Amino acid sequence: MDLEPVPDVPALRMKGEGGWIVVADLHVGIEVQLRRSGFSIPSQMPRMMTSLEALAGRAADNLMILGDLKHRIPSVGHREDKEIRELLGRMLEVYRRVVLVAGNHDGGISSALPEGCEALSSRGTRVGKVGLFHGHVWPSEQVMEAQQVVMAHVHPAVLMVDSLGTRSTEKCWVRTRLNEERVKERYGSSPGQLVIVPAFNPLLTGTPVNSDKGSMLGPFFNNGLVEMRSMKVHLLDGTYLDRPARLSKPRRE
Numbered sequence: 001m002d003l004e005p006v007p008d009v010p011a012l013r014m015k016g017e018g019g020w021i022v023v024a025d026l027h028v029g030i031e032v033q034l035r036r037s038g039f040s041i042p043s044q045m046p047r048m049m050t051s052l053e054a055l056a057g058r059a060a061d062n063l064m065i066l067g068d069l070k071h072r073i074p075s076v077g078h079r080e081d082k083e084i085r086e087l088l089g090r091m092l093e094v095y096r097r098v099v100l101v102a103g104n105h106d107g108g109i110s111s112a113l114p115e116g117c118e119a120l121s122s123r124g125t126r127v128g129k130v131g132l133f134h135g136h137v138w139p140s141e142q143v144m145e146a147q148q149v150v151m152a153h154v155h156p157a158v159l160m161v162d163s164l165g166t167r168s169t170e171k172c173w174v175r176t177r178l179n180e181e182r183v184k185e186r187y188g189s190s191p192g193q194l195v196i197v198p199a200f201n202p203l204l205t206g207t208p209v210n211s212d213k214g215s216m217l218g219p220f221f222n223n224g225l226v227e228m229r230s231m232k233v234h235l236l237d238g239t240y241l242d243r244p245a246r247l248s249k250p251r252r253e
Helices: 030-036 045-055 078-094
Strands: 003-005 012-014 020-023 062-065 097-101 117-120 125-127 130-132 148-151 156-161 167-178 193-196 226-235 239-241
Parallel strands (some): 148 193
Antiparallel strands (some): 226 239
16 A cells, blocks of 8 residues: 655545545644633634545545544543534545544544544554554554554654754654564564654644654654654655754755
8 A cells, every 4th residue: 555645735645445545633622722821823623624625535535533633631622522523524524434543632532523433442553554543552463563654643843944043843754664673572563664644733833853852752752663763754845854863955856
């Protein structure tokens, strides 16, 4: 099964097996928290819904949300409930299947899921030769038997600094290898590649993979399973960047 980032959109297209669009970290309802901190920001749900609608049918009949559909922990607020139902209700109209793999923010979300939306364990699932999980807990053995593994959770981004010292952060895709020896201390097999999906919510820039201040969270990173030196980073527009420690000279593949 081929994995293909959608140009300029933090969404992954999986070709084959009916075709899937994979997105993660929508964090519906994050605006409520931001308002409490003094920021008046409109809901991003309509914008995300429009973007997901546009992706339907492009060799993808199915939609997988790879965790953190909602933002509030641990319950679902009234506004979140309404927005989640509206969003998923529309997705069920334009996609054949809509699947949610639970993330660390998705506790109590079952009450907000409309009929027809499939909810899966946070330990992940398999689609053909690809394993998928959110990233905050250890994936299942079945996921780790795949040739490639896709995760989210860390909101990968790149910190860019120009000649004047101006800083900006841009979302990015990450491809890297896993430490086979470390992986096999826990699992019977080790996938050949790990792909990390950027956050879908426009308000979330992410965790810089090239900054000492950035903290990559989850058991894969906390236990040294990721070969950090093998990372390959692409911005959403396809720009390829060298290893995270050398991100001053972007170039295109």
